Structure formats: C-alpha cells, structure tokens
C-alpha cells in the first residue's frame with residue numbers, strides 16, 4: 001500500500017539522496033514529492049534524473065514499489081550493483097539507469113521483467129557478456145548498452161528493436177543479421193564486423209580438393225564470361241559510330257575529372273580510371289544537344305567552363321537520389337574555385353522541359369538556398385554546378401561522429417538551422433502555388449561556416465523518373481505522396497516536420513526507427529510523448545539547456561503539427577517560419593548558460609510537469 005511505498009522511498013532517500021532529495025517528509029502522501037507520480041494511490045513512476053544521488057541503491061526500497069512502470073535514475077552517481085529485489089517491479093516498462101557508475105554483470109533478474117519496453121543501461125561500468133536471455137523480453141523496443149565494458153559477442157536477438165546501441169564496449173565477433181539495419185554508430189568503438197561495418201573475414205572450412213575444384217571452376221567460368229563479353233563488345237562497336245556511352249562512376253576516393261583525356265573515355269591518369277573525365281568528355285562530344293558549354297544562371301560570372309571542370313581534381317561527396325555529387329577544385333588563373341557538381345541520373349523529362357525547369361530553379365535567389373551556378377545538358381549527361389558548402393550537411397553534423405571528439409550541437413545552433421531552413425523552403429513556396437522542393441531532408445540542408453542553413457537540391461524532384469526514389473527518403477515522405485514527382489507544398493511541410501524532429505531528438509528518421517512495422521519518427525515521438533514525459537524524446541545534448549525548455553517543447557509541438565497525417569491539418573511554411581522566429585526570439589531573451597555539468601541540469605527539464613498536451 002501507499003504507506004509502505006512511502007517508507008520504501010524514505011529508505012531510498014536516506015541511502016542515496018539525503019541532501020539532494022528535498023522531499024517534504026511531513027506530508028503523509030509521497031505522491032506530492034518531486035519525481036514521484038501515483039495512480040490510484042500507488043506509486044507508478046519514479047523519476048529522479050540528475051538529482052545528484054550517490055552511493056549504492058539499498059535493498060528493500062525500490063523493490064517495494066511493485067506497481068512501478070517507469071523508473072528513471074539517469075545521470076546520477078549511483079554505484080555498485082542494481083539490487084535484485086527490483087525483480088518485484090513486474091510492471092516495469094521503462095528503466096533508465098544510464099549515466100551512473102553501476103558495475104558488475106548486467107543483472108540476471110532484468111530478464112524476468114517481461115513488460116520492459118525501454119531499457120537504458122548506457123554509460124555505466126557494466127561488464128561481462130550480453131546474455132541471449134534478452135530474448136525473454138519480448139516487448140523490448142529500446143536497448144541501450146553503449147559506453148560500458150561489455151565483452152564477448154552480440155547474441156542473436158529476435159526482438160523487434162527500434163533503438164539499439166552497443167557502441168564503445170569491448171565486443172567482438174560479427175553483428176547478427178537482425179541488427180544489421182542499425183547504423184554504424186550503434187556498433188562503433190568495438191572490434192565488431194559485418195552489418196553496417198566492414199565485412200568479416202571468411203573462415204574457410206573446405207578441404208584442399210574442394211578449394212582446388214572451386215578455383216578451376218571459377219577460372220573456366222571467368223574465361224567463358226570474358227569470351228562472351230568480347231563478342232558482345234565487338235557486336236556493339238560494329239553498330240555504333242562515335243560512341244558517347246559512359247562507364248558508371250565508381251567511388252574512388254579521388255578522381256581526376258579531366259586532363260589530357262577529353263574525348264577519350266578509356267584513358268587513365270595517375271593510376272585512377274578517369275571516370276569523371278569519361279563522363280564529361282562524353283558529355284562534350286555527345287550529339288543531339290545544342291550548346292556544348294556550361295549554361296550559367298543569372299548573375300553568375302562565367303569564370304570557368306566545361307574544360308576547366310574536365311581538368312579539375314574531384315572527390316566523390318556521395319551518391320544521392322538524383323545522382324552522384326562531386327567536389328571539384330578548379331585552379332583558375334586568379335583564384336582557386338571549389339564547386340559541387342551533381343551528375344544527374346534518370347532524368348525523365350525532355351530537353352526543352354529540363355532547360356525550362358532548371359532555369360526556374362536557377363532563378364531562385366535567397367540567402368537560405370545553396371546558389372545554383374550553372375548546368376550542362378547533353379543527351380547522355382546532365383550536370384548541375386552548385387557552390388560548395390564546406391561545412392557539409394546537417395545530416396553529417398547530427399549523426400556523424402557521435403563518439404569522443406564530437407562538438408555538441410547546442411540549442412542556439414539547432415534552432416538557427418531550423419529557422420534558416422524554414423525560410424529557404426518558405427521562399428521556394430512563395431514562387432507560386434506549384435513551386436515546391438520535393439526532397440526535404442537533413443542531407444539537403446547544407447551549412448555555411450557560421451552554421452547558417454542553406455537548402456539544396458530544390459527543383460530536382462521535378463526532373464527525374466519515379467525510379468529515383470530509394471527507401472531512404474521514405475522516412476521524410478508525407479503519407480499521401482506515392483509518386484516522388486507529384487510533390488506538393490504540404491508534403492514539403494511534412495518532410496520539414498520530420499526534419500525538426502530529427503533536430504530535436506538527434507535520431508535519423510531513415511535508420512534505427514524504421515522497422516518492419518514501419519514505425520517512423522513522428523509516430524515514435526508521439527508514442528513517447530503520449531506515454532512519457534516529453535523530456536525523454538530530446539537529444540541529450542539539448543537537455544543541457546534547461547532555460548529553453550519551453551521553446552524546445554514549442555518546437556516539438558510545431559514539428560508534430562507539420563507532420564500531421566492529413567495535409568490540410570499542416571501549417572503553411574510561412575506560419576512555420578513565423579512560429580520559429582517567435583520562439584527563437586523568446587529563447588534569445590533567456591541568457592544561454594550551457595552548463596557542461598549535465599548532472600546538475602537534466603533534472604530540471606525532466607522533473608517538469610508531464611506534457612501530454614503536445615500531441616493533442
């Protein structure tokens with residue numbers, strides 16, 4: 001009953017929180033104490049994050065709170081082992097113990113808590129192996145074991161995990177296939193292989209005879225394939241005159257775009273296949289198009305031309321939905337010019353339509369858009385030249401280098417990026433009711449040296465065929481969009497809402513959360529907010545900023561409004577921009593005091609009132 005639960009809480013307080021838990025013990029009910037939540041006169045939640053609790057959890061305290069469904073003791077200085085009488089809390093659904101000094105094996109009794117949905121043991125001193133008994137927790141969706149001293153291999157887990165992280169332990173062996181959809185960051189800092197990391201070395205158990213058989217078989221097959229290829233090539237070259245076909249671009253780290261190879265797709269230079277040169281050389285010699293020069297937009301000066309691009313050294317930046325992007329460095333007479341060149345694939349519109357549409361995109365001019373400089377069109381090649389953005393994309397900033405050495409992205413930077421991106425998209429929408437971006441996502445929000453956001457890739461969705469829609473845009477795509485070309489302003493608003501959620505939670509919508517049941521970021525946030533205190537969804541880096549809690553919740557609300565299922569329910573980008581402007585104004589009025597001692601800060605966010613209204 002409540003009286004014995006009150007007594008149990010007092011045992012806890014005197015053991016680990018004598019000075020920091022300022023509970024009014026003259027009150028007969030514990031339900032009014034900070035961090036304690038009751039339902040039907042029983043304690044169901046105990047949340048004491050960052051309360052400066054230290055020492056060992058005593059037996060006979062939390063174990064007596066048998067109706068408990070959420071226990072959060074994160075970011076304290078608790079040590080020793082987790083007391084086994086916690087096994088009595090059979091209703092426990094959420095257990096957050098991260099950021100303490102708990103040690104020993106991962107406690108066995110945890111595997112009897114069959115209602116657990118979220119378990120976070122990260123940032124402790126747990127050692128020993130990860131037990132396959134985790135499979136007994138059939139409801140588990142979140143499992144964080146990162147930043148401990150765990151050893152051995154990762155067992156096969158047949159769970160429907162939406163969040164998983166074991167980075168920075170001492171694990172080895174291969175990543176089980178069921179977990180291989182999680183990003184590399186979930187595993188780094190171990191000696192693991194397979195899945196998103198480099199593949200594991202093969203161990204051969206074949207006999208010498210079998211190996212010899214395989215080698216002979218392979219050689220015969222290789223010779224046969226070679227003969228067929230030679231025959232095919234002969235046939236093809238006899239049909240073609242002045243071929244303009246281009247070999248697909250391979251991801252060499254550095255490629256020469258040009259030099260002596262113009263018009264010679266097969267030559268090599270510096271030991272690399274000159275694939276960039278092949279691309280552009282083919283472009284330069286191809287028939288069927290009028291102008292063979294780069295077409296520059298508006299007031300962009302013609303400071304370089306196609307030949308200069310051919311000569312430039314180039315680096316592959318990445319492969320996207322619409323093609324491959326390169327960084328090209330051109331040594332011009334006056335200065336060194338660095339540009340990003342996108343080689344488009346799957347262009348589905350006619351030359352006339354392409355030129356019309358790219359001119360519309362090129363005419364857009366706003367401080368929050370990546371300037372489009374020039375384009376090149378031929379039958380076989382379509383290139384677009386942008387300003388190169390040295391700080392890379394928001395996606396890389398948020399999800400790259402999550403380990404040591406990472407610069408945390410504070411609230412000021414995140415809200416500023418949100419505002420810049422919103423302004424850029426609002427500008428695109430202001431160009432007419434049919435004007436939309438069509439591919440809003442964090443890798444298309446690029447950053448200047450001062451972390452100002454610039455939207456990239458606008459207008460490209462209208463040029464390509466429906467095939468150019470890999471799954472990775474799915475996390476951002478509005479539910480009503482079935483054909484990637486039929487984009488709309490309201491669909492952009494949805495994608496922008498997902499982008500805001502990504503900024504606030506630090507989670508990539510395209511990876512960990514998407515499981516077979518299609519749990520996407522908006523739905524995940526809604527479910528957490530509905531059940532939990534809102535603070536649980538925010539990126540830990542943001543929780544350092546206690547004095548902007550109000551604004552963070554407002555931005556979360558706005559993000560969920562944007563990601564509404566029905567387009568009519570979503571605000572316009574103009575509304576979105578003014579709401580972000582408003583909350584940036586109010587947060588800049590608070591003095592930003594990023595206290596690097598998380599322990600002192602987190603609790604004031606987490607111990608605020610629950611905010612279920614966020615999803616209403």
Ligand SMILES: Nc1ncnc2c1ncn2[C@@H]1O[C@H](COP(=O)(O)OP(=O)(O)OP(=O)(O)O)[C@@H](O)[C@H]1O
Pocket residue numbers: 317318319320321322323324325340342370386387388389390392393439443444446456457
């Ligand atoms: N102008 C640029 N300056 C610097 N980096 C860029 C520039 N344009 C693109 N990139 C980076 O190059 C990589 C590939 O970009 P690309 O736009 O081709 O693909 P994507 O953004 O991953 O997907 P999508 O094609 O759907 O937009 C991304 O990491 C992107 O951030």
